[in-house]
Amino acid sequence: MFKFYMAFFAGKLTAFACLIMKNFVHRAGSNLPGKVALKIDPEFLSKISRPNIIIAVTGTNGKTTTTNMIADILLKCGNRVITNRLGSNINTGIATCLLNGSTLSNKPKADIAVLEVDERSSLRIYPYVHPNYLLVTNLSRDSLKRNAHPFFNRDLIQKSLPDDCMLILNSDDLIASSIKQENNRIYYGIDQQVDDVNECMNLINDLRACPRCGAMMKIDFCRYNHIGRMHCPQCGLSSPKADVSVKTIDYIHRKLIFVSGEEYPLINDSIFNIYNEVAAIALLRTFGIAENHISNALDSIQIADSRYNETVVKGIHIIRQMTKGQIATACSSALKYISSIPGRKEILLNIEDPREQKLGSENTAYLYETDFEFLNRPEIEKIIISGHSLKEDISLRLQLAGIPKDNIYIGLNNPTDDISLFDLDPAITLIIVHDNYQIHSGILTEQYLIKRINEN
Amino acid sequence: MKIEGLFEEAANLYGDRFNLRYLEESLHCSGLNVKVLHTSLYERPNFLYDSEIKLIYLGSMTEHFQALAAKQLLQYKEIIKQKINDGVIFLLTGNAGEIFGEYIEDMDSHERIECLGVYPYHAERHMMERYYSLYLGNFAINNFHNITRNSTSEISKLLGLGADNLDLCSDEAIKIVGFKAQFSHSFGDNSKQYLFTTEKGCGFHRGTKLEGIHDKNFYSTYLIGPLLILNPLFTKYLMHSMGVQDPILAHESTALNAYRNRLRNFCNLEGHEFLD
Numbered sequence: 001m002f003k004f005y006m007a008f009f010a011g012k013l014t015a016f017a018c019l020i021m022k023n024f025v026h027r028a029g030s031n032l033p034g035k036v037a038l039k040i041d042p043e044f045l046s047k048i049s050r051p052n053i054i055i056a057v058t059g060t061n062g063k064t065t066t067t068n069m070i071a072d073i074l075l076k077c078g079n080r081v082i083t084n085r086l087g088s089n090i091n092t093g094i095a096t097c098l099l100n101g102s103t104l105s106n107k108p109k110a111d112i113a114v115l116e117v118d119e120r121s122s123l124r125i126y127p128y129v130h131p132n133y134l135l136v137t138n139l140s141r142d143s144l145k146r147n148a149h150p151f152f153n154r155d156l157i158q159k160s161l162p163d164d165c166m167l168i169l170n171s172d173d174l175i176a177s178s179i180k181q182e183n184n185r186i187y188y189g190i191d192q193q194v195d196d197v198n199e200c201m202n203l204i205n206d207l208r209a210c211p212r213c214g215a216m217m218k219i220d221f222c223r224y225n226h227i228g229r230m231h232c233p234q235c236g237l238s239s240p241k242a243d244v245s246v247k248t249i250d251y252i253h254r255k256l257i258f259v260s261g262e263e264y265p266l267i268n269d270s271i272f273n274i275y276n277e278v279a280a281i282a283l284l285r286t287f288g289i290a291e292n293h294i295s296n297a298l299d300s301i302q303i304a305d306s307r308y309n310e311t312v313v314k315g316i317h318i319i320r321q322m323t324k325g326q327i328a329t330a331c332s333s334a335l336k337y338i339s340s341i342p343g344r345k346e347i348l349l350n351i352e353d354p355r356e357q358k359l360g361s362e363n364t365a366y367l368y369e370t371d372f373e374f375l376n377r378p379e380i381e382k383i384i385i386s387g388h389s390l391k392e393d394i395s396l397r398l399q400l401a402g403i404p405k406d407n408i409y410i411g412l413n414n415p416t417d418d419i420s421l422f423d424l425d426p427a428i429t430l431i432i433v434h435d436n437y438q439i440h441s442g443i444l445t446e447q448y449l450i451k452r453i454n455e456n
Numbered sequence: 457m458k459i460e461g462l463f464e465e466a467a468n469l470y471g472d473r474f475n476l477r478y479l480e481e482s483l484h485c486s487g488l489n490v491k492v493l494h495t496s497l498y499e500r501p502n503f504l505y506d507s508e509i510k511l512i513y514l515g516s517m518t519e520h521f522q523a524l525a526a527k528q529l530l531q532y533k534e535i536i537k538q539k540i541n542d543g544v545i546f547l548l549t550g551n552a553g554e555i556f557g558e559y560i561e562d563m564d565s566h567e568r569i570e571c572l573g574v575y576p577y578h579a580e581r582h583m584m585e586r587y588y589s590l591y592l593g594n595f596a597i598n599n600f601h602n603i604t605r606n607s608t609s610e611i612s613k614l615l616g617l618g619a620d621n622l623d624l625c626s627d628e629a630i631k632i633v634g635f636k637a638q639f640s641h642s643f644g645d646n647s648k649q650y651l652f653t654t655e656k657g658c659g660f661h662r663g664t665k666l667e668g669i670h671d672k673n674f675y676s677t678y679l680i681g682p683l684l685i686l687n688p689l690f691t692k693y694l695m696h697s698m699g700v701q702d703p704i705l706a707h708e709s710t711a712l713n714a715y716r717n718r719l720r721n722f723c724n725l726e727g728h729e730f731l732d
Contacts, residue, residue, distance in 0.1 A: 360729030368471025
């Protein structure tokens with residue numbers, strides 16, 4: 001235990017130092033104390049105190065939003081909660097969160113921990129921090145460098161999960177919902193809606209073939225990628241029936257009407273965030289929080305969409321949309337959204353991942369899983385490709401998507417220069433799409449564009 | 457002309473399906489009427505009975521699907537061997553080629569998947585050790601039939617490279633660029649049947665320099681990117697071996713520019729980005 005207490009106090013000191021120097025260390029505070037503690041005692045996570053209830057949230061997309069929603073609602077309901085809200089979801093981040101949530105005598109300060117957990121880190125966390133509940137938002141293709149394919153992540157999660165962990169799973173995601181069949185579970189989902197389709201329109205669909213026998217799956221309905229309901233005519237595998245299901249998404253009155261008759265405020269229109277909200281509701285109801293408490297708490301919750309900004313300058317509509325470079329599903333959903341904006345459009349794509357470029361070269365494979373075909377529309381009149389090393393690759397991909405070469409412009413090396421290629425016409429919406437590691441560049445590009453319009 | 461894509465419903469990881477799409481579009485650009493037949497796992501492959509099929513393609517897939525695919529193709533093992541002998545083109549990318557070796561072994565569970573045994577190698581898989589690397593290699597000119605040494609101009613003529621693009625060719629080989637992202641490596645002697653020689657990165661497995669298998673018109677490599685899009689010269693070579701006299705690539709100038717940029721970048725990189 002000596003090693004543990006050394007690690008504990010070293011971690012506490014580091015956390016204190018990070019607090020004092022928070023203007024300089026920024027996000028390191030969500031990770032560094034835990035890193036120090038684990039370096040001194042690799043078994044730290046099994047020894048640090050923790051609340052009686054551990055709720056873990058994992059999945060490819062929506063972890064942070066769902067974790068924050070659950071934590072906020074539990075707090076509003078009067079519970080003492082700790083969470084890794086600052087977002088470090090690997091073992092060092094979990095260690096930091098538990099460290100910060102412990103008194104100096106290693107007693108938990110809270111009753112409940114709501115922890116966002118990176119799927120890839122499952123083996124380093126769940127054997128030491130046993131979740132009572134695990135919510136899986138979805139499992140889809142992620143970085144091919146780390147995560148290979150969603151079945152790999154599923155297997156990582158279930159390999160390390162305790163048998164007594166209650167699972168809250170997405171019934172509309174047959175990969176996520178197949179995790180650890182022997183555990184108790186609750187499925188959440190959304191009944192078929194009017195805008196669902198009977199065919200997947202994305203390049204990526206990891207369930208075209210049955211994940212059990214390999215036969216061609218039959219789609220009952222599809223929302224995006226492999227999300228929807230389907231069945232295998234050969235072996236009988238099918239999407240499970242949801243225990244907690246949304247019957248109607250009422251966009252006009254802004255409510256979610258469940259099959260059970262329960263109603264909750266609709267806090268965000270995007271289908272991805274609707275799933276996040278339904279997931280949180282399913283978990284909280286399973287946990288025992290009353291419908292009215294959840295509903296009242298949701299009334300005051302907003303999902304901050306830092307990925308999107310819209311402004312109008314001298315009649316010219318400007319949109320800045322963030323996406324995650326190297327992640328085809330994220331890029332595809334951003335492209336699908338911007339392609340659905342009505343009217344004439346010009347787009348500046350600045351989607352290169354600067355971190356990958358520092359490592360030598362960005363992998364191009366994700367370009368061929370991203371649905372650039374969404375941009376093949378007559379009202380998208382110009383696509384400017386900004387960046388350093390992938391411009392020709394992106395141009396080639398756009399041409400293979402059927403976009404005429406004349407509509408594709410290879411920019412200079414700097415997006416703030418490339419905005420000069422935009423046509424400043426109030427009839428044309430100007431859209432800047434940038435990678436999430438290019439936020440500063442994206443905002444700067446937007447500001448330069450606004451300045452150019454004002455000076456024009 | 458007919459080409460067949462096997463199991464695209466699942467053998468489509470890492471954008472690999474675009475190998476076949478790009479080939480199809482390039483064949484159209486070269487003036488050929490090409491029909492692509494897609495065969496799913498439990499359908500009887502067309503190549504078993506259709507002698508007009510010039511090329512068969514299989515791309516990267518999950519480990520579970522790899523086992524299903526190996527089991528399905530095992531029943532056609534002898535016909536596949538015959539087709540390879542007859543010179544039908546097989547193109548396999550990512551982990552697809554492992555099915556044509558003797559077996560695949562998961563080194564954690566020690567479960568073995570019996571494979572076609574067309575070539576004397578096997579694959580070893582470590583699911584907790586993902587290998588990721590950039591790749592730079594060479595495809596030798598003696599693969600171009602009837603070409604002698606010091607024939608850059610002959611190669612460039614064969615590949616339809618204009619004066620602007622002669623810099624992309626050398627007397628010895630055409631350069632190959634790509635990426636590797638995999639849980640498994642192959643083990644066996646491919647010294648007489650390798651596809652690429654590696655300059656930066658690794659070959660069949662770590663510590664080796666000979667990548668893939670090339671036997672008659674059988675081409676298998678771990679490279680992804682996709683392979684044919686990142687390597688327009690190799691694609692032209694492949695089209696030439698399909699009988700296309702003047703191969704023209706889809707969006708050729710852009711493809712060659714992208715290739716040139718990547719080649720320059722990979723040649724200049726110091727080496728730690730390439731795991732050997």
